[in-house]
Amino acid sequence: MLLEQLSISHCRVIEKAELKLSPRVNLICGDNGSGKSSILEAVAILSRGRSFRTSRITDVIRQNEEAILIRADSHDGENHFRIGIEKSKTTTRIRVNQQDINTQAALSRYLPITIIDPNSIELLTGSPSIRRSYVDWIAFYLFPEFHSIWQNYQRILKQRNLCLRVPKFISALPVWTDELIKAQLQIISYRERSLELLNPQLAIFADQLLEGHSIKLKLTSGFAQAMDLSVESQRAFYLERQETDIKSARTLSGAHRADLQVLFNDQIAQHSASRGQLKLIAIAMLLAQSRSIDPDDKRKGIIAIDDLAAELDGDNKVRLLSTLRGLNQQLLLTTTQSELIPLHDEDCMFHVKHGKVVLNDSSV
Numbered sequence: 592m593l594l595e596q597l598s599i600s601h602c603r604v605i606e607k608a609e610l611k612l613s614p615r616v617n618l619i620c621g622d623n624g625s626g627k628s629s630i631l632e633a634v635a636i637l638s639r640g641r642s643f644r645t646s647r648i649t650d651v652i653r654q655n656e657e658a659i660l661i662r663a664d665s666h667d668g669e670n671h672f673r674i675g676i677e678k679s680k681t682t683t684r685i686r687v688n689q690q691d692i693n694t695q696a697a698l699s700r701y702l703p704i705t706i707i708d709p710n711s712i713e714l715l716t717g718s719p720s721i722r723r724s725y726v727d728w729i730a731f732y733l734f735p736e737f738h739s740i741w742q743n744y745q746r747i748l749k750q751r752n753l754c755l756r757v758p759k760f761i762s763a764l765p766v767w768t769d770e771l772i773k774a775q776l777q778i779i780s781y782r783e784r785s786l787e788l789l790n791p792q793l794a795i796f797a798d799q800l801l802e803g804h805s806i807k808l809k810l811t812s813g814f815a816q817a818m819d820l821s822v823e824s825q826r827a828f829y830l831e832r833q834e835t836d837i838k839s840a841r842t843l844s845g846a847h848r849a850d851l852q853v854l855f856n857d858q859i860a861q862h863s864a865s866r867g868q869l870k871l872i873a874i875a876m877l878l879a880q881s882r883s884i885d886p887d888d889k890r891k892g893i894i895a896i897d898d899l900a901a902e903l904d905g906d907n908k909v910r911l912l913s914t915l916r917g918l919n920q921q922l923l924l925t926t927t928q929s930e931l932i933p934l935h936d937e938d939c940m941f942h943v944k945h946g947k948v949v950l951n952d953s954s955v
């Protein structure tokens with residue numbers, strides 16, 4: 592997928608910006624506070640419905656404006672799409688090819704974007720939900736049916752939790768437990784299939800970015816103890832834990848509590864890698880995520896990196912830039928240092944000042 596033209600209105604310091612993007616490197620330069628990250632936030636809102644810096648849309652809507660509006664022309668190699676999203680404090684309107692559509696997921700399908708920013712290290716240091724979302728993102732793009740299976744799991748979980756919380760519904764608990772068991776076996780299988788595609792990609796990026804150190808990812812099941820996950824053994828487990836679940840008023844085990852173990856040279860990465868290495872591991876994981884949804888080299892994701900130079904030392908920066916160059920994917924990179932990356936013929940450089948974006952003509 593490529594973004595060809597991007598139009599942003601009322602995003603933080605940006606009143607209006609139009610960017611005609613290169614299919615390769617797009618370097619977005621400017622001083623601190625000029626509005627570089629706001630461009631990436633706009634792209635994130637288009638792809639995911641929310642910014643990567645805040646979950647509140649009101650933070651992102653320009654002061655004294657009602658709504659943020661982002662539109663893009665994109666194409667996937669065969670078809671062109673015109674996509675757009677308008678978000679006010681209370682409403683969201685999504686359009687694809689002049690048609691209103693109902694769900695963010697339907698829009699997200701058109702725009703697989705991986706965002707790398709200085710907070711990406713939370714992929715390792717943050718809560719398990721960040722790592723679950725990381726794997727589920729891959730399953731979402733690889734398997735069209737995954738999203739409804741995931742939604743179904745959330746619905747069943749809510750029903751089971753209701754039975755645990757409200758005494759008059761307790762008689763329905765075995766039914767919802769069985770539903771939960773069935774649904775989570777599906778979720779686990781999709782996550783495992785995603786990891787099978789992810790791990791070989793990760794080995795390649797670990798080699799390029801971490802000088803031969805190994806990174807491996809392993810799924811944990813979401814159950815406190817190692818056990819076989821057959822229907823019978825799960826049923827016995829939930830029955831045995833029923834009183835604890837009732838006391839907590841929620842289901843304490845299952846696919847919604849799964850985690851991803853990140854192994855660095857076969858040790859738990861969070862406990863063994865340096866902070867600089869953790870950053871590189873997170874970057875390798877995110878690049879591998881983007882590559883793994885494109886096994887036949889047809890559905891390329893877009894990679895956006897906010898503040899590329901931040902906190903990587905000289906050699907690591909050089910290694911990362913050469914890895915990015917080799918990717919053959921569309922890149923959106925922000926930086927305060929316009930000399931950061933030598934540009935090639937097809938690349939574009941944009942300068943951002945007080946929210947105004949201009950194309951640097953010498954870059955095309």
Ligand SMILES: Nc1ncnc2c1ncn2[C@@H]1O[C@H](COP(=O)(O)OP(=O)(O)OP(=O)(O)O)[C@@H](O)[C@H]1O
Binds near residue numbers: 651
């Ligand atoms: N809702 C808003 N309305 C108007 N301006 C805003 C709003 N929220 C933030 N700003 C301003 O927008 C700018 C945010 O810019 P942004 O974070 O995109 O800058 P940046 O170029 O990425 O900076 P840095 O290099 O420091 O990361 C800041 O100047 C901030 O004060």
